Amino acid sequence: MCDLYIMEAVMKKVLVALFALGALVSNVAMANADLAKSKNCMACHAVSNKVVGPSFKDVAAKYAGQKDAEAKLVQKVIKGGVGVWGQVPMPANPQVSEADAQTLVKWVLSQK
Numbered sequence: 125m126c127d128l129y130i131m132e133a134v135m136k137k138v139l140v141a142l143f144a145l146g147a148l149v150s151n152v153a154m155a156n157a158d159l160a161k162s163k164n165c166m167a168c169h170a171v172s173n174k175v176v177g178p179s180f181k182d183v184a185a186k187y188a189g190q191k192d193a194e195a196k197l198v199q200k201v202i203k204g205g206v207g208v209w210g211q212v213p214m215p216a217n218p219q220v221s222e223a224d225a226q227t228l229v230k231w232v233l234s235q236k
């Protein structure tokens with residue numbers, strides 16, 4: 125009886141901790157999606173389908189496991205560029221700071 129009671133208390137704590145963690149993770153994901161929206165990225169990109177630019181899932185798949193991809197993509201987001209996904213250029217995004225570009229690229233590369 126006594127053991128069962130303790131087990132139940134522990135289980136409840138574990139569940140509460142998991143729930144809090146889940147909320148935290150989804151909050152971060154939401155914040156990054158909002159940042160992408162507020163920086164106008166979503167005018168040309170979507171997470172899972174091609175719009176004007178490649179889908180962010182395709183970008184993540186292309187650069188999966190490439191260590192230097194992040195720094196390269198941060199510069200590409202700020203300065204723009206063409207020729208990797210086709211002949212449509214991504215214009216420069218001077219409204220995006222280097223720190224924001226890094227947050228956005230990390231988020232893009234985490235899409236699956």
Ligand code: HEC
Pocket residue numbers: 160163164165166167168169176177178183197200201205206207208209210211212213214215217220228229232
């Ligand atoms: C006007 C449309 C447009 C906007 C706005 C835009 N992109 Fe793009 N993006 C593109 C196009 C087109 C490409 C493909 C460029 C190429 O083929 O080299 C691209 C490519 C990319 C890539 C892959 C680059 C590579 O070399 O593989 C990333 C990452 C990316 N965009 C992120 C962003 C982020 C983050 C924002 C918001 C700050 C943004 N884009 C805003 C059109 C846009």
